[in-house]
Amino acid sequence: MSSYAPTIPNDSLKGPAILSIIFHAAIFTAVGFATYHSKGDSWGTVGGSMSVGIVGNVPAVPMPAPDVVSENRVVDETKGLYKAEEPPPPIVEKEAVPLPKFDKTKPEPKYKSKPSKLLENPKPPPSNAVPYGRGGAPNVPYSSPSMTMGAGTQGGMSFGSGGGASGDFASRYSWYVQAVQSRVATNWLQSTVDPGIQFAPRAVVTFRILRNGQATNIQVLRSSGNQSVDMSAERAIQEASPLQPLPNDYSGNYVDVEFWFDFKRQ
């Protein structure tokens, strides 16, 4: 028999054990640190939506702002004032059901089909009705008729209200919203758009108003498909800056604006 015997390597476990302890300790402290440091209410107990993205909150990593707000359209500004509606469904009388007698049950009332909106019994709209979808802004206090322009102008505002504590700027400071809308609209000149363009789809531009009224971060969120219209929209906002300073009793340092532009040459 050769003297070759597998020698049991005499490796002590000291080194690896120490390393292992170090790494485990580091992991536990990190986890413990995180657990005890995080504020208890940052997991959605505040009403409304919020972003819970680790990567999204790393400083110096530029990420687009999370879209946390939901739309709550108070005023439908694009539809006409009159819409042909179906007549209200007939009220179905249900007899009171007495205490159940299991041997006898009342038959269900027969389902009456509602008349179809399109085909059966179409009610002709009154002669002065505005065709559906082509009316302008309704004549309600916060949306006034436009000054000089004729048909085809789409003027108006939509008050967005987001979730939670944010997004109710529009309802608290509606006069400020109206002032910004008026200022930017005044600075949007038809002549800055390529003369060959008669009509363009809606362009949406976002920007941020700082405390002193300065407009920054002007970016086209949704293009109209037409570079000349997009640039004239950006230009309108640049010309309008500096806007009015933010209201005194508003606690934030800035407010973000989403501004839409509907171009139709007059």
Added chain:
Amino acid sequence: MKTPNLKNLRTDEIFAWARLIVAALILAAIALCGASPADAQDWFKTGTGLGVAKARVAVPEFGAAAQPAQPLEQTFHTVLWNDLQYSGAIELVSPSFYPTSVPTDPSQIRTTDWSNAPANTYMLAFGSLDAQGSSLAVSGYLDAVNAPAPISALQKIYRGAATDADARKLAHQFADDIIARLSGGVPGIASTKIAFVSNRSGNKEIWEMDYDGGNQHELTTLKSISLTPRWSPDATRIAFTCYAPYNHIVSAQICIYSADSNHLISFPKMRGTNSSPAWSPDGSKLAFMSSSKGDPGIFISNSDGTHIQQISLSRGVSTSPVWNPKTGQQIIFVSDRGGEPVLYQMNSDGSNVERINMPDMGYVVDPAWSPNGQLLAFAWRRPSGNFDIYIMDIVSHQLVELTRDSGRNERPSWAPDGRHIVFESTRTGTRQIWSVLADGSQAKQLTFQGHNESANWSPK
């Protein structure tokens, strides 16, 4: 994968792994620490088509408890109403739709009374006057009433003397604040002044009045001929054309009047005819017409008269320079070097002279550049008729006619909000000063006595 045999790892490999893991832990720790509740990011959405929607504002009578305050309240309310009406930025709700109770305090407002039809009010301007002895205090509020509870946009106390003149002044200030709030920061013009030339004291002198024609008074008493007043950009000086001797010959010279000290400031006199001064937008330079070196051309100097240099070199007459108010890099002027007087544009050092082509023949004079740099107003006498005021978009050269069939209309001047124009017109038979909104509506006569011309709107 072969698990690393820890014992056989070299020291630096151990450290490499350690660094990696520690880095990952630090990153995780930072991330979890940095996780705070999402920043409350307020926002709103709005938008527009072409054209501007005007806010509907109601202005009821103001409260005036004490007897001496009541005639002042009449003046205050009338002036406030006219200022808001003439601003061109808001739409006033007719008083016949107002509810009968007059609110003097935000707690007294019932918003449904105002926001329902037929009033359909969006903003309510109200308040009260308090006259104590010889002092007057006006509490003014501007509230939005389209919500269940009124939202305050402005609340301010205005103080002055218990006189009619001060009631007017406070009304102008309140109107300016309302306009600034509702038009998104464009200042109102209710406290601005207009300088003009009037001969009602016997000679043509420089006069000044409020923008609505009130408080007309004389500024200069030179007892010669004074023309073409121009306010400096800080509204402290007026440069104008005066007649003064140079080398014992009385000729047209540039004079500067200081509104602070009520005196003339010295400016060098030159030979020949010197007129039509125009301030650069930063107030440091003056452009004017001078014939001191031959044919009348455009000269530029510092505002104290030093460093005079000629920038237009051409035969014929070049006059009436105006600077680009936004950049101060271009000058538009009138020249007849091509035959008849038309508008030319050049850089402020005299280079790159270009003619502004018009679609028709005729004299084009008196250019006035709007404060936002985008529109040019001028007087044009087309072959078919008299001088009329036109507005041209500088970029697209589209023209809008502002006056028609109303005598001769000349020398337009823009208001600092870019929405109003003051000019002179002979439509009543005598030459008087009129003001109008830039879309041609609400023409208003401001002067009634004597012969008045050459109006210029102060920038503040």
